[in-house]
């Protein structure tokens with residue numbers, strides 16, 4: 001037998017790859033996880049919250065030993081216009097403790113791969129997989145710069161721009177409207193100042209979704225997260241919007257940072273890091289075929305992201321686990337055919353992953369074609385309403401409300417308002433049906 005032969009090769013040591021690797025190792029299978037970065041997490045960035053319950057399926061009680069930053073007890077939705085903002089804030093109930101945690105991927109991914117190594121997975125960092133090796137149409141290994149590795153099954157967990165899934169003929173080039181560019185800055189703040197500004201205790205954190213403002217009218221959102229001693233400010237906008245409007249994401253981020261609703265939270269901080277990464281945005285309609293003879297695709301490589309809820313890591317972790325469980329059954333049956341691996345699709349279909357992505361399948365399309373109104377006009381009107389409601393100007397309230405309604409209708413035709421309402425209803429029905 002070839003000395004480079006294992007049961008399963010996993011490409012990529014992000015959440016999908018580590019979850020696949022650890023599941024296989026725990027089942028006593030020989031698995032190698034190949035990662036191009038110097039260490040797991042060295043090439044990765046995200047917003048960043050991981051979700052506790054799906055994560056605990058792979059790493060039970062991880063919060064006791066893993067490098068987590070803060071337990072997010074507060075979610076804020078900040079609807080911004082040019083210079084004002086309306087904030088809805090939700091504090092989690094106590095029994096929801098440990099819903100999500102902020103983490104720093106360079107530390108978190110490193111901890112995760114160490115857990116996989118402890119379980120028996122072999123880890124090969126600083127190794128780029130260049131191609132797949134096929135025999136009689138079935139994938140039987142991978143080629144790296146230095147050597148080839150062989151296996152019964154390969155699991156691709158190589159992220160959003162999966163060149164290998166493309167080489168396998170499962171994916172085509174990413175479409176500009178099916179991917180967003182996410183950029184962010186990490187800004188250092190002394191712990192006591194951060195906790196005072198965000199009204200937090202020593203381990204609790206806050207997550208803010210930023211709607212409108214400099215992103216007004218575009219398919220894009222901003223975010224503000226708290227780490228232990230730093231805040232993360234960032235945004236994501238689809239590539240087609242950036243191209244169409246010839247916008248530089250960094251200019252948008254600068255504008256966001258200067259918004260009066262944001263600036264007080266970050267002022268005086270020291271810039272630690274700036275990074276950018278692509279995010280799959282196409283949802284259900286952009287998911288490629290996820291298996292072929294000898295091969296399965298998990299996580300971002302399969303476009304498995306629920307961007308309405310900012311969930312990516314949990315879909316990656318759970319899809320990696322389901323791919324591994326399929327591989328275990330295939331190894332036991334000595335059957336690595338497409339027919340056998342179709343079981344992976346069945347497992348995905350009966351999990352929350354495909355159920356959620358399917359029920360949200362029309363949302364992105366509808367929001368995309370209505371982005372000027374849903375993410376531009378209405379955020380402005382929400383602020384105009386609260387401006388009218390809170391403003392004290394010695395005018396009869398009735399007159400102020402009438403002026404607001406007159407402007408609301410004047411600035412958007414009745415037929416457009418009607419269409420917006422129908423589209424909003426269509427989205428709601430789509431989710432519930």
Ligand SMILES: Cc1cc2nc3c(=O)[nH]c(=O)nc-3n(C[C@H](O)[C@H](O)[C@H](O)COP(=O)(O)OP(=O)(O)OC[C@H]3O[C@@H](n4cnc5c(N)ncnc54)[C@H](O)[C@@H]3O)c2cc1C
Pocket residue numbers: 011012013014015016017034035036037040041043044045046047048049050051127128129130157158159160182183184234236277278279298299300301305310311312313314316
């Ligand atoms: C700006 C931004 C904000 C986000 N915010 C959140 C959030 O708050 N919460 C959340 O749940 N999700 C968030 N996401 C999504 C989340 O980060 C991804 O869904 C998740 O990381 C996908 O995991 P993965 O393992 O599939 O891919 P990745 O984490 O991208 O890992 C892929 C790995 O494969 C390696 N690799 C690629 N090609 C090769 C190759 N040829 N050979 C060897 N190795 C290779 C890469 O180096 C990388 O380590 C965000 C994403 C971005 C970009």
